[in-house]
Amino acid sequence: MHMSKSYQHLSAEERAMLQIETGRGQSVRAISRLLDRNPSTLSRELARQDSSTYCARSAGKRYRARRQLSVRQRRLTPGTPLFQLVRDHLVLWRWSPQQIAAKLSHMYADDPAQRVSHETI
Numbered sequence: 001m002h003m004s005k006s007y008q009h010l011s012a013e014e015r016a017m018l019q020i021e022t023g024r025g026q027s028v029r030a031i032s033r034l035l036d037r038n039p040s041t042l043s044r045e046l047a048r049q050d051s052s053t054y055c056a057r058s059a060g061k062r063y064r065a066r067r068q069l070s071v072r073q074r075r076l077t078p079g080t081p082l083f084q085l086v087r088d089h090l091v092l093w094r095w096s097p098q099q100i101a102a103k104l105s106h107m108y109a110d111d112p113a114q115r116v117s118h119e120t121i
Contacts (some may be wrong), residue, residue, distance in 0.1 A: 009063070010037075010045060010063075012056070012060055012072055014035055015038070015045075015056035015059050016035070016055060016056045017031070017035060017042070018031060018035070018042060018045065018046070018056065019054050019055060019056040021034065022046070022053075023053070023054075024052045024069065028042050028046070031042050033107055048062065053114035058085035074118045075113075075120060076116060076120060076121070082104075082116070085104075086100055086104075086116070086121055089103070089121070096118075097119075098118045100121055101115070101116060101117055101118040101119070101121060104116060
């Protein structure tokens with residue numbers, strides 16, 4: 001039976017150890033054994049650096065920035081005009097989500113940001 005691997009992001013402590021050990025001249029393989037990590041994980045982390053020396057603090061900042069960018073933004077945010085329009089059609093006029101999605105497609109044919117699917121509604 002093949003077991004799937006679970007992946008975990010590097011912690012701040014692991015990044016700090018990576019900085020210390022690379023500063024001491026340790027190889028990626030030696031550091032990977034020390035941290036019980038796959039060498040390719042550490043190699044990729046080091047490759048993301050924009051300078052020759054690894055800095056755990058700036059690497060952590062870049063990691064958090066990348067994570068923030070990867071979060072998908074919601075289309076129907078309470079308080080926005082689009083949310084109000086969808087809510088009014090659902091609650092006041094009792095339209096189905098399919099009807100609302102079709103109406104939005106016609107109203108905002110040139111603006112995909114103002115259209116939502118019936119599943120989203």
